[in-house]
Amino acid sequence: MALLIGTGVPVGLRAHTVSQARAIALDGIKQRGSDWYAADLLGYVAVLTHSDGYTTSALAETLIEERRGFLPGTATVIDVALSSDGKLALISDAQEGSGLWRLERDPEADRENLTGSRFTTLDRGFGPVALSSDGRIAVIGEAASGDIKMWDLVGAADPKRTVVRTGNFKERLLDVSLSADGMTLFAGFENGSVEVWRLGAEEKPRLLARVREHTSGVRVVSASADGRKLLTVSQDSAIVWSLTDPSHPGLSSRLMSAEHAPGASGWGGGVMSADGRKAIIDRTIWDLTDPARLTQVGSLSSPAEGGTPVAIADDGSIAATVDDEPGGVSRIDPVIIWGLKDPSHPIRLATLKVPVSQSWQLAMSGDGAVIAVGTRAGGAYSWLLPKLRSSLIRDACVASGPRRPPPGFWESISEIEPPDVLNEELFNICSRL
Structure with missing residues (x-):
């Protein structure tokens, strides 16, 4: 039986989620310069899967580099x-x-x-x-x-x-x-x-x-x-x-x-x-x-x-x-x-x-x-920059509007198992940030 942490989330499950999120963030980093839509999408999904210093900073750096000339x-x-x-x-x-x-x-x-x-x-x-x-x-x-x-x-x-x-x-x-x-x-x-x-x-x-x-x-x-x-x-x-x-x-x-x-x-x-x-x-x-x-x-x-x-x-x-x-x-x-x-x-x-x-x-x-x-x-x-109101991550998301990836797109940009958030019918990145 999996050990539970204070929030009721099994430790093993939580560790898997963190590892999955950071692996997705790394895939997003690799897409910089070649496919900015994919880099953004992977970065946002990583943050939604598990938001921590690594995933949020990776996404912010992607958005900053994409918008830099x-x-x-x-x-x-x-x-x-x-x-x-x-x-x-x-x-x-x-x-x-x-x-x-x-x-x-x-x-x-x-x-x-x-x-x-x-x-x-x-x-x-x-x-x-x-x-x-x-x-x-x-x-x-x-x-x-x-x-x-x-x-x-x-x-x-x-x-x-x-x-x-x-x-x-x-x-x-x-x-x-x-x-x-x-x-x-x-x-x-x-x-x-x-x-x-x-x-x-x-x-x-x-x-x-x-x-x-x-x-x-x-x-x-x-x-x-x-x-x-x-x-x-x-x-x-x-x-x-x-x-x-x-x-x-x-x-x-x-x-x-x-x-x-x-x-x-x-x-x-x-x-x-x-x-x-x-x-x-x-x-x-x-x-x-x-x-x-x-x-x-x-x-x-x-x-x-x-x-x-x-x-x-x-x-x-x-x-x-x-x-x-x-x-x-x-x-x-x-x-x-x-x-x-x-x-x-x-x-x-x-x-x-x-x-x-x-x-x-x-x-x-x-x-x-x-x-x-x-x-x-x-x-x-x-x-x-997007019209800044609260944070670069959310405001850039609202401005560009990343959407649910079409069939087969996720598999073409990442070998990581698609997180549960992508399987939900009402998938909207920006509304969840």
């Missing part, structure tokens, strides 16, 4: 920007210069990913970059010289270049940002100053304002879509600016890192949502509804090194951070996708990993569905 012709990525629809990427590369890539679905492939193709090189230089929401205006800066150039991409075959600023190596340029329409440019410099420029396809760029309220380098400039609100972050402080009159930026609020991040070396990363209502400063989440009275509403777990990059969807509901933990040994830092609908309780929705090198720059499309990541030595990658 590479941007060929990239090597050492300095910065990356995306158009709001996620179809255009602007990449600055220390070896390859700065150029544009199209991100498209391959209709003949069974993968749920985007294919990157470089269609133009804009400049042999490299540095911080920005792209307007519609992908029409591209801005490329050179960090060392402080030079800034813009391109009007309305004629993609022959982009029109304009020199915005000649820095003459007087001030190191750290970051640039654009309003959604690409008509207002913001730039942050190592000496603590911030510049506001007016751009136009038919007019010469004009410097509207230059302010200096930071005592250290401005590593982040992040503008709202309408260009009326700006977040700037330096090691010592974070400032929210009112730009009702861009020629006279008004300081709405200032946060000091010494007060809000005691014991840390200072701030370095940050971003503001396009609607101007939410911001992330390193790992703290802030409500900017009243820019004169900022309210901390939450924080992200697993505190990372200060200065790690962060991106956020237009409405602030999804965010991404590079999980650059101090003392990490793998140096392949994953990108964490966060659900922020309730910012007081952020949900860790997915973990994205690049095959090699260290993730250190990232960008997100307006709806949070496309992620672009630049690495220090492994080029740039993209992910096409």
